[in-house]
Amino acid sequence: MSFLTATDPTTGAVVRRVPAATPEEITATIDRAQAAFESWRTTSFDERADVLRAVAAHMRENVDQLGMVMTEEMGKPMTESRGEVNKAAWAAEHYAEHAAAYLTDEVIASDASSSYVQYLPLGPLLGVLPWNAPFWLAFRFCAPALMAGNTCVMKHDPHVPGCAEAIAGAFDAVGAPPGIFQALLAETGDVEQAIRDPRIQAVSFTGSERGGAAVASIAASEIKPTVLELGGSDPCVVLADADLTQAADVIALSRIINAGQSCIAAKRIIVERPVHDELVELLTERLSALVVGDPRDESTQVGPIARSDLRDNLHRQVTESVAAGARCVLGGELPDGDGWFYPVTLLTGVTPDMPACREETFGPVAAVVVADDADSALALANDTPYGLAASVWTTRERGEAMARDLFAGQVAVNGIVKSDPRLPSGGIKRSGYGRELGPHGIREFVNAQQVWVGPKRE
Structure with a gap:
């Protein structure tokens, strides 16, 4: 028998071992999802909304207990864990309120007496999700789908089995119809069986490029649609006419949320030369004041990296960049002691050929790149195989104009890049395809069925 093992990144101690699903159990899980679909698809929006609202209320009432599972399995500070549980609840509440409007029939004039498009469910869906935002990403997937x-069927990362069980447990706790939402505690290699099962109609994947390519190729071979949200190396462009104090505040926050382990965090900070030194000084003040420590401590702002291999790779990116000529203003040294902590790190003099700029950095490492002017800043921002999100700090008018020239799925002008249930998010290029959230997200996994009603009009 194989097991899924969760290790506390604060101490390195094993906190949970859960038996991995067997092939027979994977089939049984999909059996239940298919059986549940036959009745769930006939329910009204109001009936579905009642279930989602009840799940949201349960999560809000148990926010500390649910948040602690995240903190012990992947090191998220408790202040952020509570926020993530509440944000997941918000996603459920948002779709409970707005799904009917998002999926209302669309009348389209034609030669029919009546013609329209109606949005119908597909069937059981598979969500293959990562460890870095276990609750939020689960509800970003399931709230619109349900x-x-x-x-x-949610196949969560094998390093957060307790989170997966807790999410599924929220549905059980409120008496949701059995089978509408299930956690599939399977090893990564066994996800292919679920994708190929003929009853799974589509797949939503969030994770690495490599994982996304594998999932998409298997799904494509079965002619099943996918939505992919993959990596990002998001540029944050700061022009000379920006509000530097506000920009520094937001950039520092963006870079260290979840210990920097976020796809949409500001990773390449591209600064116009006239304000480069001043912004670096402001960032140094803010980043050096952050508290790194035990994520259970309410004063902690930056917790550990989720796994030792992830920390090792992050440190490689930093050391290779410094060896190539980057200047390490803050951090950059592996600390002694238990756990997989990494110091908040600020690199300047970074160039596009260095790992800190060329690769995605998944940790509290800010890489500052100098640009001669706005045009060169834009060119540097787009010089990446990724296209998840971007931000720009300048005047509103200039920022909105620049957004049209940034090759990214979403752009924040004078603000933080974030995911919001009301707004679609997703990437282009090697950051994936499709959209989640907002009205666009709920329409990814439906049958947009055209209905033509005669007689034909002359």
Whole structure:
């Protein structure tokens, strides 16, 4: 028998071992999802909304207990863990309120007496999710899918089995119809069986490029649609006319949320030369004041890296960049002691050929790149195989104009890049395809069925 093992990144101690699903158990899980779909698809939006609202209320009432599971399995500071549980609840509440409007029939004039498009559920969906935001990403996947009338099988990252069980447990706790949402505690290599099962109609994947390519190729071979949200090396462009104090505040926050382990964090800070030194000084003040420590401590702002291999790779990116000529203003040294902590690190003099700029950095490492002017800043921002998100700090008018020239799925002008249930998010290029959240997200996994009603009009 194989097991999924969760290790506390604060101490390195094993906190949970859960038996991995067997091939027979994977089939049984999908059996239940298919059986549940036959009745769930016929329920009204109001009935579905009642379930989602009840799940959201349960999560809000148990925010400390649920948040602690995240903190012990992947090191998220408790202040952020509570926020993530509440944000997941918000996603459920948002779709409970707005799904009916998002999926209302669309009348389109034609030669028919009546013609329209109606949005119908597909069936059981598979969500393959990562460890870095276990609750939020689960509800980003399941809230729109369930409100559309689909059922959901969630194959979470094997390093957060307790989170997966807690999420599924929220549905059980409120008496949700059995089978509409299930956690599939399977090893990564066994996800292919679930993708190829003929009853799984589509796949949502969030994670690495390599994982996304594998999932998409298997799904494509079965002619099943996918939505992919993959890596990002998001540029944050700061022009000379920016509000530098506000920009520094937001950049520092963006870079260290979840210990920097976020796909949409500001990673390449591209600064116009006239304000480069001043912004570096402001960032140094803010980053050096952050508290790194035990994520259970309410004063902690930056917790550990989730796994030792991830920390090792992050440190490689930093040391190779410094060896290539970058200047390490803060951090950059592996600390002694238990756990997989990494200091908040600020690199300047970074160039596009260095790992800190060329690769995605998943940790509290800010890489500052100098640009001669706005045009060169834009060119540097787009010089990446990724296209998840971007931000720009300048005047509103200039920022909105620049957004049209940034090759990214979402752009924040004078603000932090974030995911919001009301707004679609997703990437282009090697950051993936498709959209999640907002009205666009709920329409990814539905049958947009055209209906033509005669007689034909002359």
